[in-house]
Amino acid sequence: xxxxxxxxxxxxxxxxxxxxxxxxxxxxxxxxxxxxxxxxxxxxxxxxxxxxxxxxxxxxxxxxxxxxxxxxxxxxxxxxxxxxxxxxxxxxxxxxxxxxxxxxxxxxxxxxxxxxxxxxxxxxxxxxxxxxxxxxxxxxxxxxxxxxxxxxxxxxxxxxxxxxxxxxxxxxxxxxxxxxxxxxxxxxxxxxxxxxxxxxxxxxxxxxxxxxxxxxxxxxxxxxxxxxxxxxxxxxxxxxxxxxxxxxxxxxxxxxxxxxxxxxxxxxxxxxxxxxxxxxxxxxxxxxxxxxxxxxxxxxxxxxxxxxxxxxxxxxxxxxxxxxxxxxxxxxxxxxxxxxxxxxxxxxxxxxxxxxxxxxxxxxxxxxxxxxxxxxxxxxxxxxxxxxxxxxxxxxxxxxxxxxxxxxxxxxxxxxxxxxxxxxxxxxxxxxxxxxxxxxxxxxxxxxxxxxxxxxxxxxxxxxxxxxxxxxxxxxxxxxxxxxxxxxxxxxxx
Amino acid sequence: xxxxxxxxxxxxxxxxxxxxxxxxxxxxxxxxxxxxxxxxxxxxxxxxxxxxxxxxxxxxxxxxxxxxxxxxxxxxxxxxxxxxxxxxxxxxxxxxxxxxxxxxxxxxxxxxxxxxxxxxxxxxxxxxxxxxxxxxxxxxxxxxxxxxxxxxxxxxxxxxxxxxxxxxxxxxxxxxxxxxxxxxxxxxxxxxxxxxxxxxxxxxxxxxxxxxxxxxxxxxxxxxxxxxxxxxxxxxxxxxxxxxxxxxxxxxxxxxxxxxxxxxxxxxxxxxxxxxxxxxxxxxxxxxxxxxxxxxxxxxxxxxxxxxxxxxxxxxxxxxxxxxxxxxxxxxxxxxxxxxxxxxxxxxxxxxxxxxxxxxxxxxxxxxxxxxxxxxxxxxxxxxxxxxxxxxxxxxxxxxxxxxxxxxxxxxxxxxxxxxx
Ligand SMILES: Cc1cc2nc3c(=O)[nH]c(=O)nc-3n(C[C@H](O)[C@H](O)[C@H](O)COP(=O)(O)OP(=O)(O)OC[C@H]3O[C@@H](n4cnc5c(N)ncnc54)[C@H](O)[C@@H]3O)c2cc1C
Ligand SMILES: Cc1cc2nc3c(=O)[nH]c(=O)nc-3n(C[C@H](O)[C@H](O)[C@H](O)COP(=O)(O)OP(=O)(O)OC[C@H]3O[C@@H](n4cnc5c(N)ncnc54)[C@H](O)[C@@H]3O)c2cc1C
Numbered sequence: 016x017x018x019x020x021x022x023x024x025x026x027x028x029x030x031x032x033x034x035x036x037x038x039x040x041x042x043x044x045x046x047x048x049x050x051x052x053x054x055x056x057x058x059x060x061x062x063x064x065x066x067x068x069x070x071x072x073x074x075x076x077x078x079x080x081x082x083x084x085x086x087x088x089x090x091x092x093x094x095x096x097x098x099x100x101x102x103x104x105x106x107x108x109x110x111x112x113x114x115x116x117x118x119x120x121x122x123x124x125x126x127x128x129x130x131x132x133x134x135x136x137x138x139x140x141x142x143x144x145x146x147x148x149x150x151x152x153x154x155x156x157x158x159x160x161x162x163x164x165x166x167x168x169x170x171x172x173x174x175x176x177x178x179x180x181x182x183x184x185x186x187x188x189x190x191x192x193x194x195x196x197x198x199x200x201x202x203x204x205x206x207x208x209x210x211x212x213x214x215x216x217x218x219x220x221x222x223x224x225x226x227x228x229x230x231x232x233x234x235x236x237x238x239x240x241x242x243x244x245x246x247x248x249x250x251x252x253x254x255x256x257x258x259x260x261x262x263x264x265x266x267x268x269x270x271x272x273x274x275x276x277x278x279x280x281x282x283x284x285x286x287x288x289x290x291x292x293x294x295x296x297x298x299x300x301x302x303x304x305x306x307x308x309x310x311x312x313x314x315x316x317x318x319x320x321x322x323x324x325x326x327x328x329x330x331x332x333x334x335x336x337x338x339x340x341x342x343x344x345x346x347x348x349x350x351x352x353x354x355x356x357x358x359x360x361x362x363x364x365x366x367x368x369x370x371x372x373x374x375x376x377x378x379x380x381x382x383x384x385x386x387x388x389x390x391x392x393x394x395x396x397x398x399x400x401x402x403x404x405x406x407x408x409x410x411x412x413x414x415x416x417x418x419x420x421x422x423x424x425x426x427x428x429x430x431x432x433x434x435x436x437x438x439x440x441x442x443x444x445x446x447x448x449x450x451x452x453x454x455x456x457x458x459x460x461x462x463x464x465x466x467x468x469x470x471x472x473x474x475x476x477x478x479x480x481x482x483x484x485x486x487x488x489x490x491x492x493x494x495x496x497x498x499x500x501x502x503x504x505x506x507x508x509x
Numbered sequence: 510x511x512x513x514x515x516x517x518x519x520x521x522x523x524x525x526x527x528x529x530x531x532x533x534x535x536x537x538x539x540x541x542x543x544x545x546x547x548x549x550x551x552x553x554x555x556x557x558x559x560x561x562x563x564x565x566x567x568x569x570x571x572x573x574x575x576x577x578x579x580x581x582x583x584x585x586x587x588x589x590x591x592x593x594x595x596x597x598x599x600x601x602x603x604x605x606x607x608x609x610x611x612x613x614x615x616x617x618x619x620x621x622x623x624x625x626x627x628x629x630x631x632x633x634x635x636x637x638x639x640x641x642x643x644x645x646x647x648x649x650x651x652x653x654x655x656x657x658x659x660x661x662x663x664x665x666x667x668x669x670x671x672x673x674x675x676x677x678x679x680x681x682x683x684x685x686x687x688x689x690x691x692x693x694x695x696x697x698x699x700x701x702x703x704x705x706x707x708x709x710x711x712x713x714x715x716x717x718x719x720x721x722x723x724x725x726x727x728x729x730x731x732x733x734x735x736x737x738x739x740x741x742x743x744x745x746x747x748x749x750x751x752x753x754x755x756x757x758x759x760x761x762x763x764x765x766x767x768x769x770x771x772x773x774x775x776x777x778x779x780x781x782x783x784x785x786x787x788x789x790x791x792x793x794x795x796x797x798x799x800x801x802x803x804x805x806x807x808x809x810x811x812x813x814x815x816x817x818x819x820x821x822x823x824x825x826x827x828x829x830x831x832x833x834x835x836x837x838x839x840x841x842x843x844x845x846x847x848x849x850x851x852x853x854x855x856x857x858x859x860x861x862x863x864x865x866x867x868x869x870x871x872x873x874x875x876x877x878x879x880x881x882x883x884x885x886x887x888x889x890x891x892x893x894x895x896x897x898x899x900x901x902x903x904x905x906x907x908x909x910x911x912x913x914x915x916x917x918x919x920x921x922x923x924x925x926x927x928x929x930x
Contacts, residue, residue: 115824117720117824117825117826118723118824118825118826118852119723119724120824140724141724161669162669162673164667168667172640172644173667175673175676176640176644185908189904191903191904191905191908192903192904192905193905195822195880195881195882196824196880197822197823197824197852197853197880197881197882198822198848198851198852198853199630199632199641199680199820199822199853199882200822200882201822201882201884201898201899202899202905202906202909202927203677203680203681203685203909203912204630204643204676204677204679204680204681205905205908205909206676207643207673207676207677207679208672208673208676208677210673210676211669211672211673212672212673216672228724228725228726229726230726231726251585251586254585254586254587255584255585255586255587256697257608257609257697257698257700258697259696259697296726296727296728296769297726297727297768297769297772297773299766299768299769299771299772300766300767300768300769303766303768304766356665356666356667356668357665358583358586358588358664358665359585359586359587360583360585360586385667388665388666388667389586389665389666389667390667423663423664423665424663424665425663425665425667425668425670426670427668427669427670428665428667428668428669429667429669430669431669432669432670432671436670440670440671443663443670443671444660444670444671445659445660447657447658447659448659448660448661448671449671451653451657451659451661451674451916452671452672452674454915454916455672455677455912455915455916456672457911457915458908458911458912458914458915459908459911470671
């Protein structure tokens with residue numbers, strides 16, 4: 016009965032095409048790109064801030080937890096409704112409201128896809144620098160909530176360095192503005208706090224972003240090594256040398272196998288590791304700089320360094336990196352990607368540890384990662400349909416994270432804690448640290464109705480609700496003939 | 510001299526002073542303060558104690574300058590962890606040996622401590638290239654009001670584990686906790702550098718230069734705008750170009766590989782077609798100049814009775830309107846300086862207090878009308894009370910109040926600095 020009331024209220028706000036509630040629709044919204052699942056009770060598609068606030072108030076009235084979802088490409092379960100409740104999907108809030116070319120600002124709605132911002136800005140010779148590999152799909156709201164990174168964040172910083180202000184719907188439905196188009200808004204830096212808060216403090220409904228001038232010239236280097244050790248020594252040496260390239264990405268032998276057979280991007284199949292390096296900016300002196308970096312690679316026994324200036328050739332070299340996660344499908348049906356960060360000079364040691372962990376668990380691990388930042392992405396290959404393999408993959412992942420923390424690093428560099436790593440937080444943070452974060456959360460989200468049980472070690476209450484829901488989800492889904500009005504073009508989003 | 514007399518604030522001296530030598534001692538002092546109910550003012554070099562309201566209660570000065578150690582420098586990793594009482598100048602002298610720097614140049618940077626720079630969130634000209642301390646800070650350790658030690662972030666350049674506590678504590682004016690350690694990402698020093706000076710008769714004529722530098726893919730290190738009065742002050746002691754007709758000066762500092770530096774200089778000169786003077790400064794002059802510029806437009810603490818300093822947050826394209834608004838009041842002698850590519854203006858006015866208040870009030874209305882913000886950085890407490898510290902005060906302030914109440918429930922850390930809690 017309550018369910019029917021909620022549905023009615025939601026349909027009054029969102030109309031017949033703005034609410035999903037039937038199991039076979041909800042099924043599509045029960046996952047993101049991680050391995051956790053959880054089905055929401057209702058999914059709504061707001062087109063305005065007012066609708067978001069209205070949805071929040073309805074959820075509060077009925078005690079429903081709220082989960083915000085962008086494109087669902089998150090890799091830590093942040094957008095998974097493991098407690099059920101109301102899912103607010105931002106993909107219909109996808110307008111670029113303003114490009115201020117003189118001041119290098121963009122004002123966008125949260126559902127705008129990352130790459131669309133750069134496409135819109137390119138007419139003015141500008142772009143949005145953070146470039147997650149998922150940039151063709153992920154939303155800016157998700158990027159902000161996760162504080163996403165990307166290959167070129169080495170030189171230009173991660174999302175938080177490019178967000179100036181936000182409009183936020185608080186968990187009680189109030190709308191506030193934090194920061195703004197000008198710099199250094201007075202008072203506490205709530206913008207800085209919202210970025211990376213994984214949808215637990217507020218719902219981002221508008222963002223003011225900083226744009227950057229497009230580099231005039233880019234040179235891409237492909238450095239081929241026999242071993243991962245040599246490649247990671249070269250990375251440390253390039254950073255320590257005092258020139259910070261736009262990007263330094265690494266792929267190991269396993270990754271090269273998958274990527275090269277899928278993409279034919281020109282990596283030697285027998286290489287132990289390749290580095291993909293972008294040097295960019297002004298054309299003056301750029302090729303000298305590229306040759307300088309090539310010499311450092313050669314000093315660390317690179318057996319070949321290719322220097323590409325032609326856009327088509329550069330594109331081909333990068334296509335392998337950008338499509339690397341997808342290409343893992345060539346090697347195994349599923350992968351679990353970890354996201355630990357280590358101080359850059361610890362890369363060789365930790366990469367050896369990762370291989371050793373893989374051998375111990377009998378799992379193949381491919382490495383494709385942001386080497387310049389020390390941000391690892393070990394892809395643990397397994398088969399999700401095999402519970403034993405799945406268990407081993409998860410355990411191996413946790414052990415890798417532990418190795419990163421022991422090397423002076425962190426649990427996650429860009430994918431977030433979400434559900435997946437919440438119980439690993441104590442590896443890094445003391446009870447007092449976690450209590451402080453809980454207090455900050457309480458200042459925004461006192462009832463814990465917004466993305467409950469994410470980011471922080473699971474409490475007893477979270478676990479109980481979760482197992483109840485899991486039991487319910489195990490029941491077979493009854494497919495029914497559609498009772499909703501005939502399909503229209505608007506239904507495409509399903 | 511009695512130790513407490515060295516820590517005056519708005520005419521008050523504290524009952525107690527503590528000068529802890531270790532982080533654990535800081536925690537112990539805060540536990541003592543909690544037991545005794547003391548209001549605590551964390552103290553670095555004291556350079557910026559004038560920022561914010563004077564605290565409404567002040568029992569204990571917590572001097573952090575003895576916490577001045579480098580904890581871990583990983584040169585190959587371009588990261589460093591230091592104690593918060595370390596002076597920026599000492600840190601950069603040490604880093605210079607490695608060809609690295611923490612590229613911050615806040616006001617009074619010769620004296621300022623890392624903790625003070627973080628707490629006030631002030632930046633300098635180099636921000637054009639490297640961002641502010643906010644962008645360089647990767648980890649932080651804090652002693653909370655009850656003496657609990659907590660940390661956020663870490664010592665790696667990318668980290669999204671937990672809330673971004675470094676961002677919250679940056680600019681919090683010591684109201685949420687006492688910063689005891691900070692970790693930064695460092696930058697290599699540029700291989701080459703040069704500085705050009707351009708004199709314009711109007712700010713409007715300088716805009717093509719500042720806006721073209723904003724979108725220059727060579728990323729100049731600094732693009733600083735000064736009014737004629739500021740320029741004349743500098744010219745008193747430095748060999749700088751002269752032009753009685755110039756009302757506004759723009760300094761462009763380029764860094765990088767030599768060929769890149771020259772290219773930025775050429776582009777700047779081309780964009781400065783309206784300039785009367787275009788000069789490349791000698792290395793020696795430039796280096797002295799850049800060490801003095803950050804202090805311009807700031808009042809030292811305690812502020813003189815006839816002075817006020819303010820900050821306007823505008824868009825880079827609004828600087829011409831900003832310049833006009835700043836110099837509209839005849840009876841106020843105004844010295845101002847702006848980060849040309851960022852739209853932040855720092856201005857110091859001297860004159861009778863009544864006229865200063867009118868000047869500040871007009872600037873506040875102006876900033877709000879432009880969609881920007883306004884803050885009083887220095888001046889008598891009575892002036893801050895009369896006007897309120899900053900504008901606009903938006904509904905988000907309620908969330909700030911709740912954060913303060915969560916982290917410092919008894920309101921004992923720098924109480925009243927922001928005007929609430
Ligand atoms: C193939 C692949 C490659 C990837 N490469 C990278 C990479 O290089 N770098 C990187 O950082 N990440 C990468 N990711 C991870 C992912 O794309 C990013 O985390 C991305 O920012 C998620 O955006 P989304 O729109 O899909 O968010 P979702 O997955 O929908 O949500 C992510 C989190 O953000 C919250 N959220 C979403 N929108 C809002 C909002 N408007 N307000 C408040 N909270 C919100 C959600 O609640 C959730 O906690 C990759 C993922 C895939 C699948
Ligand atoms: C968040 C997320 C949601 C997804 N949702 C869906 C979905 O709803 N429905 C769906 O069908 N797929 C889904 N996928 C899988 C996805 O479509 C495939 O992984 C896709 O082929 C990869 O696309 P890409 O653009 O990353 O790489 P592409 O460039 O398309 O593929 C790279 C290469 O890898 C090969 N390849 C990719 N995947 C496989 C595979 N599984 N087996 C063998 N070879 C493979 C291709 O042949 C191709 O040559 C999802 C993936 C993610 C990350």
